[in-house]
Amino acid sequence: MKKEMICIRCPKGCRMNVEYENEKIIRVTGNGCKKGEAYAFDEIVKPMRIVTSTVRVVGGRLPVVPVKTSIPVRRSIIFPVMQEIYKASVKAPIKEGQVLIKNPADCGADVVATLGMEKTGTKDD
Amino acid sequence: MIENRSLVIIGSGPAGLAAAVRARKSGIDDVLLLEREDQLGGILKQCIHTGFGVKIFKEELTGPEFASRYIRKVKELGIDYRLDTMVISMDEGKNITAVNPRDGLVVYKAECVILAMGCRERARGALRIPGTNPSGIFTAGTAQKFVNIEGMKPGKTALILGSGDIGLIMARRLALEGMKVKAVCEIMPYPGGLERNIIQCLEDFDIPLRLSHTVVRIHGGHRLEGVTIARVDELLKPVPGTEEYVKCDMLLLSVGLIPENELSREAGIIIDPVTGGAIVNQNLETSVEGIFACGNVLHVHDLVDYVAIEAERAAKSAVEKIKGKGKDPKKRIQITAGNGIRYTVPQIIDYYDENEKIKIYFRSSDKLDESRVTVTCKGKNIYTKKYKRLIPAEMEYIKITASDIKGRKVIIEAEKR
Numbered sequence: 268m269k270k271e272m273i274c275i276r277c278p279k280g281c282r283m284n285v286e287y288e289n290e291k292i293i294r295v296t297g298n299g300c301k302k303g304e305a306y307a308f309d310e311i312v313k314p315m316r317i318v319t320s321t322v323r324v325v326g327g328r329l330p331v332v333p334v335k336t337s338i339p340v341r342r343s344i345i346f347p348v349m350q351e352i353y354k355a356s357v358k359a360p361i362k363e364g365q366v367l368i369k370n371p372a373d374c375g376a377d378v379v380a381t382l383g384m385e386k387t388g389t390k391d392d
Numbered sequence: 393m394i395e396n397r398s399l400v401i402i403g404s405g406p407a408g409l410a411a412a413v414r415a416r417k418s419g420i421d422d423v424l425l426l427e428r429e430d431q432l433g434g435i436l437k438q439c440i441h442t443g444f445g446v447k448i449f450k451e452e453l454t455g456p457e458f459a460s461r462y463i464r465k466v467k468e469l470g471i472d473y474r475l476d477t478m479v480i481s482m483d484e485g486k487n488i489t490a491v492n493p494r495d496g497l498v499v500y501k502a503e504c505v506i507l508a509m510g511c512r513e514r515a516r517g518a519l520r521i522p523g524t525n526p527s528g529i530f531t532a533g534t535a536q537k538f539v540n541i542e543g544m545k546p547g548k549t550a551l552i553l554g555s556g557d558i559g560l561i562m563a564r565r566l567a568l569e570g571m572k573v574k575a576v577c578e579i580m581p582y583p584g585g586l587e588r589n590i591i592q593c594l595e596d597f598d599i600p601l602r603l604s605h606t607v608v609r610i611h612g613g614h615r616l617e618g619v620t621i622a623r624v625d626e627l628l629k630p631v632p633g634t635e636e637y638v639k640c641d642m643l644l645l646s647v648g649l650i651p652e653n654e655l656s657r658e659a660g661i662i663i664d665p666v667t668g669g670a671i672v673n674q675n676l677e678t679s680v681e682g683i684f685a686c687g688n689v690l691h692v693h694d695l696v697d698y699v700a701i702e703a704e705r706a707a708k709s710a711v712e713k714i715k716g717k718g719k720d721p722k723k724r725i726q727i728t729a730g731n732g733i734r735y736t737v738p739q740i741i742d743y744y745d746e747n748e749k750i751k752i753y754f755r756s757s758d759k760l761d762e763s764r765v766t767v768t769c770k771g772k773n774i775y776t777k778k779y780k781r782l783i784p785a786e787m788e789y790i791k792i793t794a795s796d797i798k799g800r801k802v803i804i805e806a807e808k809r
């Protein structure tokens with residue numbers, strides 16, 4: 268199979284043609300450097316993404332707190348991870364970087380808060 | 393009562409925060425940062441996705457994490473900031489009037505001012521789409537605030553108009569929250585946002601991108617029921633017969649940002665009609681001496697790192713002025729955005745020192761593959777740089793040396809090789 272893709276590993280943005288079969292890369296052309304091949308491999312064989320979303324908060328300054336997966340997870344597992352995120356609810360106060368969900372959907376990453384959240388009524392001084 | 397300050401910074405987004413930290417570290421003790429919202433951080437508070445800070449921190453941070461690195465510094469350095477404080481007017485003499493619920497009306501007299509008010513989104517009124525006026529039509533940024541800060545779901549199915557980064561990011565965000573995104577329509581033949589967002593926000597979620605398409609009609613009573621979209625020709629006019637009805641209860645508009653320059657105009661600052669921001673020299677000083685501008689209020693940025701870098705530059709210039717190190721330029725040079733270039737920042741070069749390397753940021757006016765950017769003055773080429781591709785969505789920069797500039801005018805152009 269063939270796929271046209273633009274490498275996003277650096278601002279040059281090389282336009283590449285990738286030939287692949289099943290999960291094997293046969294040929295990459297148009298890449299300006301080695302990183303392009305690596306990018307094509309990652310995107311076709313095992314695309315990984317950091318998932319960002321929000322988790323419900325009880326008694327916080329805001330009703331939700333922003334979160335992310337601590338490391339990139341397989342793209343195919345994004346929605347199973349989201350299912351756990353929908354269900355979760357945490358109590359304020361929350362610290363930035365605090366683990367809110369441990370290894371959801373066995374994705375290999377934790378869901379951590381990306382913002383500290385005080386309790387209701389307290390205000391950033 | 394009037395309070396005197398060496399430096400007042402208006403707006404506490406990444407631009408204001410980075411400028412405040414830099415100025416304080418350079419020895420200005422009485423920096424004052426004014427913010428109309430109840431938290432520091434500006435638009436970053438609602439940008440919960442990653443992609444911030446790659447250049448500065450060599451890490452992919454989320455918006456709140458990027459902001460918190462600067463907010464921590466602001467607090468550590470004991471920088472004076474006022475929340476819930478909205479600047480309502482400013483004059484050429486740098487008298488700044490602000491209101492806040494605690495003190496009422498306050499006037500600050502500043503030696504220097506840094507404008508960091510960011511921008512706002514273009515709304516439906518600017519587009520003149522015919523049809524009814526139901527609820528369910530939001531700017532993408534408003535929807536972002538609803539979902540990411542207030543934890544609400546503004547509807548069930550959406551159509552997004554405009555493929556700028558905010559539109560793409562919101563397409564993914566709605567999809568993640570279980571809402572259906574029918575399509576992202578883009579009137580231009582190419583997408584407005586970064587390639588990475590096309591892949592990770594649309595392709596990952598099988599959201600169709602309809603290039604050369606726009607919304608031609610809005611349907612619904614109280615609540616949006618659907619929109620009619622159509623293909624457009626080269627002149628961006630809808631082609632009769634290509635209309636399609638799309639059922640949806642949300643229409644998100646991501647059709648451009650406008651720098652918030654009401655205050656600047658009031659102070660007599662000259663605005664560039666193309667950027668919508670102030671005309672500045674390489675020190676980011678506006679046409680009013682001692683007033684500097686940086687971040688989205690100066691021109692729309694897609695990378696927060698460039699915002700912070702620009703803000704530090706503005707702060708450095710302001711500090712020099714306050715410390716009395718500002719010099720008078722030998723001559724003033726006009727930069728003209730020629731063929732293929734939409735705008736440059738700065739628009740003016742003040743010639744101080746022949747060895748000065750001057751960084752000029754620009755956006756191309758069109759998509760140009762295999763292109764070349766040239767700078768000429770008095771008909772002579774003084775600089776050339778080759779690009780694999782230039783797209784309006786990605787800001788680029790070149791660096792020229794002051795001594796190469798002979799006249800009082802330089803022209804920057806982009807063309808295919």
Ligand SMILES: Cc1cc2nc3c(=O)[nH]c(=O)nc-3n(C[C@H](O)[C@H](O)[C@H](O)COP(=O)(O)OP(=O)(O)OC[C@H]3O[C@@H](n4cnc5c(N)ncnc54)[C@H](O)[C@@H]3O)c2cc1C
Nearest residue numbers: 403405406407428434435443479509510558687688695696
């Ligand atoms: C949806 C979205 C996604 C983005 N994604 C990315 C990304 O992935 N990576 C990246 O690097 N960049 C991204 N950006 C760009 C980047 O976030 C912005 O360019 C940057 O935040 C602009 O910073 P700023 O400080 O100029 O403006 P803002 O963050 O808008 O801050 C302006 C501040 O000024 C305050 N203000 C305005 N007027 C007044 C007044 N009269 N008195 C007092 N206060 C006032 C406002 O309340 C606000 O807090 C994104 C932007 C958006 C909107």
Ligand code: SF4
Nearest residue numbers: 274277280281299303
């Ligand atoms: S292939 Fe290499 S040069 Fe081309 S965009 Fe990717 S990283 Fe940059």
